[in-house]
Amino acid sequence: MIAPVTIGLGIFYFYPFFRVIRDSLHNIGAFDRDQGFVGFKNYVTMFSDAEMWQTLLNTFKYVIIIVPCSLLLALFVAVLLNTRIKGLSIFRVIYFLPAITMSVAVSMVWRWIFNGDYGILNSIMTGIGLPARQWLNDRSTSMLCICIVAIWSNVGYYMIILLAGIQGISKGYYEAAEIDGASGFQKFYKITLPLLTPTIFYVVIMLIISTFQTFDGIYLMIGTKANAIKWTQSVVMYFYRSAFDYSKKGYASAVAVLLFVIIMAITVFQMKMQKKWVNYD
Amino acid sequence: MRRKILSAILCVGMTASMLTGCGSSTTTSTDTTEETKEETTEEAPAAEEAESTEEVADEPVAEAASGDAVELHYAYWQDTLGDYLNECKANFEAANPGVTVVLEPTAWGEYWTKLETAATGGAVADVFQMNGPNVGKYASAGVIVPIDDMLASSDLDLKNYPEAMNNLYTVDGQQYGIAIDYDTIGLWYNKELFDAAGVEYPSEDWTWDDMVAAAEKLTDEANGVYGIAAGYNDQGCFYNTVPLTGGYILNDDKSASGFSLPETKEGIKIWVDLIDKGLSPTQASLTENADYVQFMSGKIAMMFAGDWYAATFVQDEEFAKKCDVQYLPKINGKRTSVIHGKANCISASSKNQEIAWKWVEYLASKEANEILGKSGAAIPSYTGCAELYFEQYPNYNMGIFADEAENMSYPYPASKTSAEWGDIMFNQLVSAYSQEISVDEACDNIAAEMDALLASE
Incomplete structure (x- = not known):
């Protein structure tokens, strides 16, 4: 009975997983031509490559910006949408919409908004007397653009998860708090937040993993043929370029293994730390 | 705790392995489908039939006679x-x-x-x-x-x-x-912008300096009009100027690059200078909106472009009437176009x-x-x-492309590792075109990496 699952996992998970580790120790060039075992040469090259370090820095910046912003905004919206207001379901749909929109469509629309010569954003900027700029290809703003789109896309999805968590909290706590004369903020801080920590924990883990794997927004909005790619590319983007643009599959596998190790280390660390702040009551 | 760590490893591993998923080979059946069997064998020439049966002998796929x-x-x-x-x-x-x-x-x-x-x-x-x-x-x-x-x-x-x-x-x-x-490269220009600025159309005798002088007059910052497009472009741009300034991309026996030569650097610098002087949109702008798109929307007055752009330009009926093409300008008394x-x-x-x-x-x-x-x-x-x-483009001066091909062409520089050194060239020079590093520095970096690649051929 478990054969289908096992076979599926074997083909799509275990085989590629071990294959990528093996490949990272080989010199594999264009058309998958394996030029033999090279030991840790790909790793040595990777750690002595300035572009790799810049890429790691970019990726950590994404995590530092996108994860907290997405979480706080999602939490804020979730709390707001937990109240009884008119048109509640309409608001919920609006906030959830980006989560179910194809990332290609999202990226293309944002690319036009940010376009330096014909974009809406620049029309607004010049309209109110501010200077126009090449948002996506300017060193100081390109990463910010990617982050804005990523956060905008994340908020709806995580808002729904957090909202479900909030609604799972027993009304009894709030009633007791009201009898004791607690304010709205106190109720949120003393009841909602602690009881929501398991959900927040899950959201943080998923956000970190997905942000470490940022790819489509960068690929679609910056593209591989832009100077800005140097300071916006994530590890996954670098992996893609190494494997498919530069035909260095062995080296790319080493990059993938590094990403795996980083994400695993962070996730294990979070699992250990959860005792300190997550309430499972 | 153990189980949690294990599940974390699995979870992370699963996502990491997705990355390699796209690298593994796809096997779509393409070559021989037997959908339309009703076709007859009679019409196939006999000689060809004999040949293809020979071929089939060592092919495992049973793709019988040629019918x-x-x-x-x-x-x-x-x-x-x-x-x-x-x-x-x-x-x-x-x-x-x-x-x-x-x-x-x-x-x-x-x-x-x-x-x-x-x-x-x-x-x-x-x-x-x-x-x-x-x-x-x-x-x-x-x-x-x-x-x-x-x-x-x-x-x-x-x-x-x-x-x-x-x-x-x-x-x-x-x-x-x-x-x-x-294909060869020509100097395409927007007649409407030339008329508006009161500049004479490019002539056959134009030198690079004439072109720069015209670009200065045509550039109109207030209206966002630039004289020329000078973004990174190998075949379209600097491959045509490097031979004229005395440099080369690749030497004749394909054993070394010419990027360390001051003459080669000069052939690239003259383009970056146009960006520095504000006569061309920036590299960032040209990355977001390709040169020909800006040219067709009237934001750029001149661009180096291949003959094949004619087919694109005439698709826009309004714009088709506004442009024409001239020989590339001369540098040091000579002119050349790369042929590809x-x-x-x-x-x-x-x-x-x-x-x-x-x-x-x-x-x-x-x-x-x-x-x-x-x-x-x-x-x-x-x-x-x-x-x-x-003949399809009677309104354009298309004869220049044939003349360039026959009388003043420069063979497209290519070697076995072109695809790789092409990437190196792009990555280094795009930094120079974006004014982050100097052309000299970019060229020296290219020379070092490209020579190593050429040595490995």
Whole structure:
């Protein structure tokens, strides 16, 4: 009975997983031509490559910006949408919409908004007397653009998860708090937040993993043929370029293994730390 | 706790392995489908039948005698070739019953990535279009087959195609493709912007300095109009100026690059200077909106561009009336244009080598070249057919492209590792064009990396 699952996992998970580790120790060039075992040469090259370090820095910046912003905004919206207001379901749909929109469509629309010569954003900027700029290809703003789109896309999805968590909290706590004369903020801080920590924990883990794997927004909005790619590319983007643009599959596998190790280390660390702040009551 | 860690590892591993998922080979069944069996064997020439049965002997796939339905896949990138290819397909299918040609267009931006992935997975088209920078990579990996034997037993004569094109598709003394077209570069300009600024149109005697002087007059910052497009472009721009300033990209025996020479650097600097002076949009702007898009929307007055842009320019009826083309400007009293062209190559993994060759042979025929010329998509490579192409654009000074090709062309620099050093060149120079590093520094970096690659060939 478990054969289908096992076979599926074997083909799509275990085989590629071990294959990528093996490949990272080989010199594999264009058309998958394996030029033999090279030991840790790909790793040595990777750690002595300035572009790799810049890429790691970019990726950590994404995590530092996108994860907290997405979480706080999602939490804020979730709390707001937990109240009884008119048109509640309409608001919920609006906030959830980006989560179910194809990332290609999202990226293309944002690319036009940010376009330096014909974009809406620049029309607004010049309209109110501010200077126009090449948002996506300017060193100081390109990463910010990617982050804005990523956060905008994340908020709806995580808002729904957090909202479900909030609604799972027993009304009894709030009633007791009201009898004791607690304010709205106190109720949120003393009841909602602690009881929501398991959900927040899950959201943080998923956000970190997905942000470490940022790819489509960068690929679609910056593209591989832009100077800005140097300071916006994530590890996954670098992996893609190494494997498919530069035909260095062995080296790319080493990059993938590094990403795996980083994400695993962070996730294990979070699992250990959860005792300190997550309430499972 | 253990289980939690284990589940974390699995969870992370799962996501990491998704990355490699896209690298593993895809096996789409392409080559032999037997959908239309009703086709008859009678019409197939007897000689060909004998040949293909020979071929079948060492092919494991049972694709019996030549009458069986065969699908031939053909991959290309230039969208304006659609009409020409559809006509060729119809003619070819009429002459070869049972053969269906499947045209597979892919946008330029994804063409090479897709082709390489398909070739790696063994599901690549039987015949595909090739360009100069990539032929060495595909030939030395054995992904495409040499066609010398087929040429020897064919009526085709390589003398009918430009020598520069034949040389471009020769790797290690073997011919790998027959040119479809050839192209050279011209100076396209927007007459309306010239009139508005009261500047005389470019003339045949223009020097680079004349062009810069005109660009200065044409640039109108208040209205966002620039004199010229000077963003990173190898074939379109600096390949045409480097030989004139006395430098070179690749030496004659392809053993060293010329990027460390001050003359080569000079040929690139003159472009970056145009950006520095504000006569061209910035590299960032040209990355977001391609030069020809800005040219067509009236934001750029002049651009170096190949003859094939004519087909794009006339698609916009309004703009078509506004532009024209002139010889490239002279530098140090000389002028040159790099000459390049696409070619058809046969995949080594194709199970229908015979039919693939027949398709390549047909596309190389005078008949197919005439169709190409009349379609107005590109200059046909077959001697004497170019005129048909130029006739499609009576309003433009198209004769310059033929004259440049015949009398002042510079063969497209390519070697076995072109695809790799092309990336190096781009990555370094795009930093220089973005004014982050100097042209000298970028060129020195290119020279070091490119020479190492050339030494490995």
